[in-house]
Structure formats: C-alpha cells, structure tokens
Amino acid sequence: MMTAGEVAEQIRTGQVTSREVTEQLLARIAADTEVNAVVEVRPEYALAAADAADRTQPTGPLHGVPMTVKDAIDVAGLHTTWGNPAFAEYVADRDATVVERLQRAGAVIVGKSNVHMMLADFGQTANEVYGRTNNPADHSRTPGGSSGGSAAALAADLTYLEYGSDLVGSIRLPAAYCGVYGLRPTNGLVPQRGFQVPGTPYLPSELPNLSTIGPLARSAADLRIALRATAGPDAPYSWQLTPPRHRRLQDFRVGVVTDHPAAPVSSDVGDAMAATIDRLARSGAKIAEGWPDDVDPSRQAEEFGDQVGLFFALHGGEPTELTVDELLATERARMIARAKWQRYFEDVDVFLCPTSFTVAFSHGSTIIGGQPHEAQVFWIAHASLIGNPALSMPIGRTEDGLPVGAQVIGPWHEDDTAITFAELLAG
Numbered sequence: 001m002m003t004a005g006e007v008a009e010q011i012r013t014g015q016v017t018s019r020e021v022t023e024q025l026l027a028r029i030a031a032d033t034e035v036n037a038v039v040e041v042r043p044e045y046a047l048a049a050a051d052a053a054d055r056t057q058p059t060g061p062l063h064g065v066p067m068t069v070k071d072a073i074d075v076a077g078l079h080t081t082w083g084n085p086a087f088a089e090y091v092a093d094r095d096a097t098v099v100e101r102l103q104r105a106g107a108v109i110v111g112k113s114n115v116h117m118m119l120a121d122f123g124q125t126a127n128e129v130y131g132r133t134n135n136p137a138d139h140s141r142t143p144g145g146s147s148g149g150s151a152a153a154l155a156a157d158l159t160y161l162e163y164g165s166d167l168v169g170s171i172r173l174p175a176a177y178c179g180v181y182g183l184r185p186t187n188g189l190v191p192q193r194g195f196q197v198p199g200t201p202y203l204p205s206e207l208p209n210l211s212t213i214g215p216l217a218r219s220a221a222d223l224r225i226a227l228r229a230t231a232g233p234d235a236p237y238s239w240q241l242t243p244p245r246h247r248r249l250q251d252f253r254v255g256v257v258t259d260h261p262a263a264p265v266s267s268d269v270g271d272a273m274a275a276t277i278d279r280l281a282r283s284g285a286k287i288a289e290g291w292p293d294d295v296d297p298s299r300q301a302e303e304f305g306d307q308v309g310l311f312f313a314l315h316g317g318e319p320t321e322l323t324v325d326e327l328l329a330t331e332r333a334r335m336i337a338r339a340k341w342q343r344y345f346e347d348v349d350v351f352l353c354p355t356s357f358t359v360a361f362s363h364g365s366t367i368i369g370g371q372p373h374e375a376q377v378f379w380i381a382h383a384s385l386i387g388n389p390a391l392s393m394p395i396g397r398t399e400d401g402l403p404v405g406a407q408v409i410g411p412w413h414e415d416d417t418a419i420t421f422a423e424l425l426a427g
Contacts, residue, residue: 003219004065004161004226008106011053011064018050018064021160022108025066029111029158034139037153038068039130040078041111049108061225063106067161070150071112071130072119073213074194075099083117083127087198096194098163098213098230105229113162114149118197121145122168122380123373124363125152132363135178137402141360144174150216151178155403161226162216165195168308169355169380171214175392176355176405181422182216183223186413187387189231189239190214200316210311210384220423223391227415242413244420245349250284252421255344255351257291262298263357263378266369272396272404273354280352280425292344292351295337297382303333304381338386338412345411350421354379355392355405379407389415393422 002010010016026046029038046066053064069075072082074092076099081087099109117127125148126132133148135141136156143152147164151174154162164171166184175182190213193202215226224241232239246252258273259265265273281287291297310330313320322330344351356376361368368375383390389412392405408425410418 001157001218002160004062004067004217004222005219007065007160008058008062012058018053018066018108019047021064022046022050022066022110025159026110032156032158034134035136035152035156035158036131036133037113037143037149037156038111038158039071039114039149042078043110045077046108046110053106053108058106060104060106061229062102062161064108065106065160066108066110067102068111068113068150068153068159069099069109069163070147070165071115072165072195073098073163075109075112078112080198081129082119082197083115083129085128088129090198092194094194097191097234099194101230102163102226107161110159113147113153113159116146116148119146119165119167119170122170122173123376125149125174135360137179137360138400140362141402142177142363143360144177146170147182147216148174151175151180151182154178154180154216154218160218161222163213163226163230164216165211165213166384167211167311168377168384171216172355172380172390172392172405172407173376175216177360177403179394179397179403179405180216180218181220181223181391181393183214183227183391183415183419184212184383184389185214185227185231185415186389187212189413189415191234193234210307220391220393220419220426224416224419227419241416244417245414247420249280249421249424253286253288253347253349254280254421255288255290255292255348257289257351257353260297260378262301263371263375265354265357266359268359268398268402269354269357269404273406276395276406276425277352288348292340295340300337300385301378301381303330303337304377304385306330307334307385334385341386341388342412349411350418351409353407353409355407359398359402359404383407383409388412389418391418391422393426
C-alpha cells in the first residue's frame with residue numbers, strides 16, 4: 001500500500017481520484033473481520049469530501065488523502081468514547097485542533113481507530129465499547145496500546161495516515177509492534193484542544209504536560225508531512241519546523257545503546273538492532289556508544305514514573321501526597337535530566353535505542369519474556385521525561401514475521417532531525 005505522500009502525489013497528478021482511493025479504503029475497512037482497528041466510519045461524508053477534493057485544485061500536502069484518527073481525538077459528528085461505556089453515546093460537536101489542521105491540509109477524515117479503555121494501557125488495546133484490536137502480523141498478539149488501533153490500521157492497510165497520543169509510549173510502542181512509524185513530537189508542539197475526556201474543558205497550561213499527540217504513518221516522510229500540517233501554537237502565535245541538522249546519513253553523529261539490565265532486550269530485538277547499527281556504520285555515520293555523561297537511565301526511568309503520577313493528579317486522578325518541597329525536587333530532577341540531554345545533543349545529532357525490549361506479545365500477557373508488563377516503559381521513558389521528540393521506526397522482522405522497532409530520539413524542538421535520520425536510515 002502506498003504512503004500518504006505517494007497517494008497525494010497521484011491525486012495531484014491525476015493518476016487517481018480521491019473518490020477512487022476513498023472508496024477502496026472504505027471497502028477494505030468494511031471487509032475487515034479480524035483486526036478491528038477502525039471502529040467508526042462516516043462513508044457519506046468521506047465520499048462527499050473526496051468528490052469536493054476532486055473538483056478543486058490541490059492546495060495542501062494531503063489533498064484528497066483519506067485517513068483516520070484515534071478515538072480519543074474529537075471529530076465533529078463522530079463518537080469520542082475513550083473506550084469507556086460511560087461515553088459510548090458522546091458525539092463531538094467540534095473538531096480538535098489537529099483535525100482542523102489536517103483537513104486544512106486536504107485530508108479526508110473517514111473515521112476513528114480503536115483505543116484501550118481510557119487510554120490506560122500502553123501494551124493492549126481493548127475496551128467494552130468496541131472490543132479488542134489484534135496485531136495484523138499475528139491476530140493472537142497485541143498491537144500495543146493505547147494507540148493500538150492507529151498502528152494496526154496502518155499495518156492492515158485500513159488507513160493512509162493516523163493521529164494518536166503518547167503519554168507512556170502509546171504511539172511508539174504500537175508503532176514498533178505493528179511495524180509502522182510513529183512520532184512523539186517535542187512536548188507542547190502540537191495543540192491538544194479536542195483531546196480531552198468528554199465533559200472536561202480544555203485547559204491550556206504552562207505546567208509540564210507529559211502527554212503529547214502525534215502522527216503514525218507508513219514512512220518517515222509522512223510523519224514530516226503530518227507534523228508540518230498540525231504543529232505550532234494556536235493563533236496569534238506562529239511556528240516553523242526547524243530544518244534537519246544533516247541531509248546525508250554519513251554526516252550524522254549517532255549515539256547508540258542496544259541493551260540495559262533494567263529491560264534486557266530479546267534476541268530478536270538485539271539481532272535487529274545489531275544489524276541496523278552495522279548498516280549505519282557502513283554508511284560512514286559517526287557512532288558513539290553509551291548513554292550521555294552523568295545520565296543514570298534507571299533513575300531517569302523512575303523519575304518518569306514520578307512525573308506520570310503527578311500528571312494524573314493534575315488531571316483529576318488520585319491526589320499526590322508529596323509535599324511542596326518534594327514536588328519542587330521532582331521538577332528539579334526533570335530539568336536536570338533535560339539539561340544533561342541538551343548538552344549531549346551538542347555533540348550528537350540523534351540517539352538510537354530499542355523502542356521496546358520485545359516484539360508484540362500475546363493478548364493479556366502480564367509476564368513477557370520473563371519480564372513484567374511494566375518493563376515496556378523503560379526504553380520510552382527518557383524522551384518522555386525530558387520532552388524531546390522521539391519516533392519508532394521498523395528495522396526488520398523476526399522469523400515469524402513480527403515487526404521489530406527502533407527508537408530515534410532527537411534534540412529539543414528538532415523533530416525533523418529525527419525524522420530525516422529515520423528516513424535516510426530506511427533507505
């Protein structure tokens with residue numbers, strides 16, 4: 001199946017029409033009985049929007065391209081359930097900011113993809129409203145969570161582009177398990193209006209917000225297209241994507257870590273990482289092994305866990321019992337961690353490591369390869385703690401055909417450096 005950028009180019013040059021592409025996509029969604037990734041569609045609207053795109057000159061990079069978004073992101077006229085039966089009848093009355101911007105870029109939003117109940121699991125996607133989503137590579141295995149429907153829809157050819165959310169790896173882990181690309185943008189880069197639990201107001205905040213929303217796609221180039229279309233503050237402020245540091249793979253300085261005792265990688269992940277680093281070395285890129293100076297990865301993973309607890313307290317969860325001094329110490333630790341990584345990125349362009357220690361595992365597993373379910377958090381914790389852009393990219397498959405993902409972490413507000421590196425590494 002083509003990428004979103006390729007479809008947009010074919011529509012622009014008249015090789016296909018948006019209606020043809022949209023009809024074919026809707027037919028594939030209707031025929032799916034196994035994956036259960038796309039859980040709501042609006043065919044009449046989608047076909048009317050496609051016809052309108054075919055009648056007008058292309059003005060945006062996604063002109064006429066049909067796509068889906070995560071259930072938790074508001075689309076006017078569609079349900080926003082968060083996988084919770086209590087919200088099963090809730091219908092959004094306006095589009096989220098990202099949806100407005102995707103449509104302004106020409107995209108045709110055909111429907112919604114499945115999520116885990118209240119987005120509460122980074123390893124599974126299942127709920128009582130829409131049921132369970134399966135991994136397209138092996139239906140007995142998870143697609144990851146909570147944006148599992150997003151990644152599975154891409155892998156199963158049920159959409160051309162997706163938009164999900166990432167607090168505890170909820171974009172990157174599903175992307176790795178399903179063999180697609182997924183970007184957690186720099187913290188705060190993409191506005192979150194329209195990504196709230198039904199009935200709660202959108203409250204812009206200057207406080208740290210670990211949760212981000214970002215694109216999933218079939219190529220790194222599609223991540224760039226989607227980010228350019230959706231990132232930046234609301235008016236009257238403005239923003240422009242920073243150019244990548246390099247445009248040739250051999251010019252990159254790449255930090256590399258392939259394993260850690262806190263979440264030892266499986267042989268499948270380790271072999272794929274080793275092969276990727278060998279290919280990178282042959283390209284002429286400069287490789288620097290090891291974590292940044294003075295970074296204790298286990299401690300930073302714990303600090304991320306502390307921040308997640310504070311995030312939920314801020315957003316109506318269990319209140320924190322920390323004192324003011326303890327709260328300040330927690331925030332100071334986060335700022336120290338960010339400063340250490342910022343110094344690191346003065347001499348290194350990107351940091352390459354596993355997205356997860358494992359490939360997709362069986363539904364409902366609590367012990368994975370001898371490690372607890374929570375061990376999935378270790379590799380995604382560091383970028384989340386400091387708020388830097390991080391993407392997952394496919395780097396191979398196991399003998400059983402299961403995807404393996406690698407994570408590319410980039411410098412603060414230099415998302416396109418990470419995207420360009422992934423694009424070049426994929427060849």
